[in-house]
Amino acid sequence: xxxxxxxxxxxxxxxxxxxxxxxxxxxxxxxxxxxxxxxxxxxxxxxxxxxxxxxxxxxxxxxxxxxxxxxxxxxxxxxxxxxxxxxxxxxxxxxxxxxxxxxxxxxxxxxxxxxxxxxxxxxxxxxxxxxxxxxxxxxxxxxxxxxxxxxxxxxxxxxxxxxxxxxxxxxxxxxxxxxxxxxxxxxxxxxxxxxxxxxxxxxxxxxxxxxxxxxxxxxxxxxxxxxxxxxxxxxxxxxxx
Amino acid sequence: xxxxxxxxxxxxxxxxxxxxxxxxxxxxxxxxxxxxxxxxxxxxxxxxxxxxxxxxxxxxxxxxxxxxxxxxxxxxxxxxxxxxxxxxxxxxxxxxxxxxxxxxxxxxxxxxxxxxxxxxxxxxxxxxxxxxxxxxxxxxxxxxxxxxxxxxxxxxxxxxxxxxxxxxxxxxxxxxxxxxxxxxxxxxxxxxxxxxxxxxxxxxxxxxxxxxxxxxxxxxxxxxxxxxxxxxxxxxxxxxx
DNA sequence: ACAAAAGTGTTTAACCTACACCCATGT
DNA sequence: ACATGGGTGTAGGTTAAACACTTTTGT
Numbered sequence: 001x002x003x004x005x006x007x008x009x010x011x012x013x014x015x016x017x018x019x020x021x022x023x024x025x026x027x028x029x030x031x032x033x034x035x036x037x038x039x040x041x042x043x044x045x046x047x048x049x050x051x052x053x054x055x056x057x058x059x060x061x062x063x064x065x066x067x068x069x070x071x072x073x074x075x076x077x078x079x080x081x082x083x084x085x086x087x088x089x090x091x092x093x094x095x096x097x098x099x100x101x102x103x104x105x106x107x108x109x110x111x112x113x114x115x116x117x118x119x120x121x122x123x124x125x126x127x128x129x130x131x132x133x134x135x136x137x138x139x140x141x142x143x144x145x146x147x148x149x150x151x152x153x154x155x156x157x158x159x160x161x162x163x164x165x166x167x168x169x170x171x172x173x174x175x176x177x178x179x180x181x182x183x184x185x186x187x188x189x190x191x192x193x194x195x196x197x198x199x200x201x202x203x204x205x206x207x208x209x210x211x212x213x214x215x216x217x218x219x220x221x222x223x224x225x226x227x228x229x230x231x232x233x234x235x236x237x238x239x240x241x
Numbered sequence: 242x243x244x245x246x247x248x249x250x251x252x253x254x255x256x257x258x259x260x261x262x263x264x265x266x267x268x269x270x271x272x273x274x275x276x277x278x279x280x281x282x283x284x285x286x287x288x289x290x291x292x293x294x295x296x297x298x299x300x301x302x303x304x305x306x307x308x309x310x311x312x313x314x315x316x317x318x319x320x321x322x323x324x325x326x327x328x329x330x331x332x333x334x335x336x337x338x339x340x341x342x343x344x345x346x347x348x349x350x351x352x353x354x355x356x357x358x359x360x361x362x363x364x365x366x367x368x369x370x371x372x373x374x375x376x377x378x379x380x381x382x383x384x385x386x387x388x389x390x391x392x393x394x395x396x397x398x399x400x401x402x403x404x405x406x407x408x409x410x411x412x413x414x415x416x417x418x419x420x421x422x423x424x425x426x427x428x429x430x431x432x433x434x435x436x437x438x439x440x441x442x443x444x445x446x447x448x449x450x451x452x453x454x455x456x457x458x459x460x461x462x463x464x465x466x467x468x469x470x471x472x473x474x475x476x477x478x479x480x481x482x
Numbered sequence: 483a484c485a486a487a488a489g490t491g492t493t494t495a496a497c498c499t500a501c502a503c504c505c506a507t508g509t
Numbered sequence: 510a511c512a513t514g515g516g517t518g519t520a521g522g523t524t525a526a527a528c529a530c531t532t533t534t535g536t
Contacts, residue, residue, distance in 0.1 A: 005246060006301065008344060060247065060342060064332040086329055089346050091305040101301060103249065105330050154474040170515075182478040187516075188499060192475055195497085212508035213514030233395040233471045234433055234525065237423040411488075428489075429526060436524085453535030454487030475498065483536105490531070497524080505516070 006101045010068045011055035011138070013087070013145035014038040014076065014109035017162055017178045018125055033113075033178040036125040037142055038076065042135055043122065046097055050135035051126070053106075053142070068107050077117040083110040083161035083226060087145055095137050104137075108145045110161035113175055153179055155230040157198045160221035168206050168216035172199075190219075196229045197222060247342045251309045252296035252379070254328070254386035255279040255317065255350035258403055258419045259366055274354075274419040277366040278383055279317065283376055284363065287338055291376035292367070294347075294383075309348045318358040324351040324402035324467060328386055336378050345378075349386045351402035354416055394420055396471040398439045401462035409447050409457035413440075431460075437470045438463060 019031040039051040054075045087106040152158045173186035193199045202218045280292040295316045328347040393399040414427040434440045443459045
């Protein structure tokens with residue numbers, strides 16, 4: 001065991017906030033947005049039936065980012081992937097059974113909210129609050145990715161990769177709420193993100209919903225690339241506000 | 242080129258704050274603490290004379306953390322390494338010349354300040370402010386590690402791995418200042434770290450220095466393991482102070 | 483007494499949350 | 510008119526930077 005040579009795989013934890021219709025007591029149906037991960041179900045042993053992260057072997061002539069993008073293109077429409085970043089490497093020699101050792105590099109991928117890419121039949125979105133039986137060490141990988149995402153929501157503009165191009169603040173509030181796992185106040189969200197220069201109004205206005213209500217101003221993210229917006233929590237250089 | 246199989250190396254960016262004697266105009270010599278990286282000089286081509294990060298090939302039966310610790314034991318006394326964490330993977334197929342492709346996983350290592358481990362003759366500490374010619378892609382690796390360290394100084398207790406067991410606040414101020422790259426106010430440093438529960442007084446008191454002055458209270462870090470002390474920059478759960 | 487170093491107190495400025503209140507639209 | 514959702518105003522709390530001031534030691 002583990003005598004052969006070593007190979008390298010890339011695995012992506014791809015998140016999207018998706019609205020799930022939900023029955024309420026009153027009979028009225030309500031949309032409840034939740035954070036979801038993209039998983040596919042293993043058809044063969046080992047671990048047949050367990051759910052895996054998308055990814056696969058790294059080719060000899062590609063770097064890892066290229067590899068992840070290539071492999072995801074088979075599962076998700078590539079253009080929908082708004083952000084991709086490295087997470088950790090898992091290098092336990094026995095993390096997967098078999099003759100050749102497999103080192104895994106994990107990635108965090110984000111898909112904007114309204115997109116609904118075509119999925120192969122063995123592939124499905126799963127709410128992170130109710131994960132199925134996961135293959136190998138893929139469970140901890142999801143946990144790790146989620147922690148990273150939650151942290152970055154606070155001090156970067158990473159929300160751009162989860163939100164549509166244009167959105168009302170209530171929609172953004174739902175996305176932040178689903179990602180962070182707790183309710184978020186739209187009022188304060190607006191003020192924080194505007195002050196930081198993360199979002200601005202487009203000038204256009206959404207038409208008001210089916211049940212009336214004031215029409216919402218539309219916003220969009222200023223950058224579509226990751227940017228740190230709150231650099232120093234403490235101990236910033238002197239003179240710097 | 243790059244047709245053979247692929248191998249994996251681990252590379253460590255090991256930092257320590259070291260005091261360098263410095264001549265001042267007045268003739269008085271002054272200790273100036275600076276952040277240093279551990280590097281060794283290549284004796285052979287490729288890139289003979291350039292400076293490299295310590296590390297080397299990953300063995301078949303060890304995971305990466307084990308490998309880094311083992312390889313560093315040859316350069317630095319292992320017990321002196323107070324913290325070690327994964328950074329990024331560098332996977333450009335042509336990042337190093339040669340027949341076999343080499344993927345590099347980088348690590349951040351920290352050595353507490355007063356320690357002076359024995360070094361092999363080709364190995365030396367270099368101030369990060371004046372790095373020599375670096376081999377391959379090792380330059381960006383140092384930059385990346387440093388950025389990570391600076392960020393973590395603000396929202397974690399990572400300073401424990403750079404400071405001695407017991408220290409006066411002025412000493413800690415120097416360590417923080419050297420690491421962050423700008424002067425730090427000892428007063429505020431104390432208040433921030435005490436409020437967060439990162440450091441506490443030991444009860445003992447240092448004897449005052451050669452030129453008089455009030456003797457300093459000694460402090461120590463509460464934990465000797467990485468802990469996040471400022472979890473949410475914004476968007477914390479409702480009701481949480 | 484005086485210098486040097488350590489520690490305390492106070493002011494000011496951000497930043498963020500919470501919540502009450504006002505505004506615009508559809509039925 | 511009224512319900513519904515969007516937006517503004519404002520008060521309060523927490524955090525940290527800046528800096529003047531006091532305390533404790535050695536010469």
